[in-house]
Amino acid sequence: MRTFNLSDYLLQYLDKTSDTPRNRQLYRLMRQAILDRVLPPDTRLPSSRDLANELQISRNTVLYAYEQLLAEGYVEARAGSGTYVADTVPDTVFMPPTPRGSNAAVSDWAQLSQRGHRLVAHAGASPQQWGAFVPGVPDVTRFPHKIWSSLQSKIWRNPAVATLTYGGGGGYQPLREVVAEYLKGSRSVDCEAGQVVITNGIHQSIDLCLRLLSDPGDVAWVEDPCYWGARNLLTASGITIRPIRVDPEGICPDHADLAVVPRFIFVTPSHQYPLGMVMSLARRRSLLEYAKTHGCWIIEDDYDSEFRYNGRPLASLQGMDSDERVLYMGTFSKTMFPGLRLGYLVLPPSLKQPFVTGMEELHRSGQAPLQATMAEFMIQGHFSSHIRKMRLLYGARLEILQQEIARHFADDVQVVGTDAGLHLALRLPEKCDDQLIAGQAREQGVIVRPLSSYYHVPDSRNAGLVLGYACVNDANIAPAFDVLARIIRRHL
Template sequence: HAGAYNLQWGAFMPGVPDITQFPNRVWSRLHNKYWRRPRPDLLTYGHGGGYLPLREAIAEYLRVVRSVNCNADQVLITSGIHHAIDLASKMLANVGDRAWVEDPCYWGTRSVLHSLNLKPVPIAVDDEGMRPQPADLRRPPRFIFVTPSHQYPLGAVMSLSRRRMLLEYAAVHQAWIMEDDYDSEFRYASRPLASLQGMDTYERVLYLGSFSKTLFPGLRIGFLVVPQGLAAPFATGLSELYRGGQLYTQAVLADFMAEGHYASHIRRMRVLYGGRLRLLQDAIVRNFGDRLEISGGDAGLHLTLGLPAGCDDVALSRQALQQGVIARPLSRYFMKPADAQRGLILGYACVPDELMGPTFDKLAKIIETHLTD
């Protein structure tokens, strides 16, 4: 099943920020500064890991905010998570290699791995994150894909003991851990644990991130932080395989971060999204009380609304879409159908406050018809 929807905006699309709140005047000022006196070096092809001042700004931000151990040489500018996975897989894997993925997980990870003829191996998750079984541990993978800060889509935070176990296992078996630090900027109830990469003393973790959730998805700028020993070959691979560009946009983003606008924007949006999360939670409780379980509400831009095991969340999602409401079915994120939980993934970030309650009330009526079937 295709994972990408033809609709990428509106209630309750997960993973999409409120782009109407983006500080476009600040961005325009910084953008115009470069266009007043165009620089040829920013209009030609990119080379190496990307625009150096942006890599420096990202490295500084990650050191301070996420305890990532890196310097600018280790930061590579990508077009997003898909690009980073594609590059790392081509540089470090062979056709047929196994890759552990969380089950459930982001559909895009599986899509990229399948396109490269790598074999995703579903590993169940619990309240402490990825939980490999003895049979899994006996067959070491080439890659281990995890979202430890906010498991997508269920929302668990990986425990310290589970993090240490994966790091030690990867070191012993020469596996590479791909850490997608998904939604780490937006936590509402507690401070996050440091990044997995920040705990890594074996240099087995590659750290992935993007600006899609913090700024706007159409920016198409992300980053990949690699161990020091991989920095030079990965920079070469990035240039040889993809012929980089967008240096003007990278320069604007570098100034945006250096002048403090990025950190300020995140602080403001954290307050906004925290309020919208509460509005959605209140609407759910008003309609269903404690009949349906809410999970993943401590962080991120979405929550997961659990449904009874016999409920057809795919049919429910299809019916909601006909009514103009996006509610992605949780079961479609599982690789093992027998283990698939039923539920709806509800994004709240791009839903205006005044529409949150009325729009969920419309969805609740559809849900009720499926609960009583």
């Protein structure tokens, strides 16, 4: 079992935008971790130099925190061997609990399992899910809710008994059928309805794959940078992540990577998340060949390929797989609305039955009235017509945003990932602290994600910002970008 990772934890909670000096924050976080026994007695602390390097802060900041902990008896120095967490914690454990805030989160940790710790330590979901420039959120105000509501009412007027009992693990059969047809037609996925399992989204699809196909300690290759949600689910399951760099053709393992055969290869071949490139045909072939030779599972996350503005999308990786190595997953979060919580997982034929059973055992199946409404929405053509309308809308918003970026920065920043999806990425010069920029933007009501945070090890060489444009009204794009541009300009 993997142990608590001190620097990951500190990186998560150190707040660069806080008024509290960094050395005080570090001291408090470590003290709380000791009190909560997530840093148990006798744990050897990393040397101040190593910790400073890992956190990319000055050694003096770490030395202050260590000295304070030493003075208060939380740690002890052992001659010639280093600094250790003390056996007996000081009386301050009886002090009133720390107020809610970053330190309080540590107290809550004490009750968690190792798996829970890992999940919470890497949490990435933003509390803000709407407005300029929240990435990955469609314009839910344009959803044709009247059509949806009338389809739903019709189903509820005379609901079949089978829609109100526990359902089968694969989901509502007509939805499985229409999803299979849709994927065959639009994504060249090679499947029939029996291979489709309806889930409540990609997160659940990944979780199901991990529960049924992995054991702690297995290795997963993950694109670097990658989707924070996938990384978090893998980490929480005790999977050892091997970050693999991406080049313009997609995931690009080197010789050392190839020697570490993974259980899973997690990829976004249609639209790399968050940088936006499409995996080349040659790279797809090599990946499939490698997976076949070594018996790896490829997880294909096809989260937003419906929205392509330039060039034709390549068909799914799953459609090229003749050896049953690909688990394909998609979502209605982007094409419909995220609150719907519906997605689909397409399994190789050999896995379909265990997955249907696994879904039943883990989650019990249901939501048939919702799934029946979704099926009708697709069968009656509303789904494809909504996608067509939204593609035009988002394409226009993307153009406005690109014009604004060009107007403010000309060639000072590089824009990537503009061919498809609901977001783009701005690459910033190395000297820019993207976390700080994101924090300052948040204070002024503009939400962006620092690009470096999508990398396995956040690094100033990967400074940038990820901007979603789909959920921003045309008229709000320029004023919101003005605010952001002013902040960025101060850091250039």
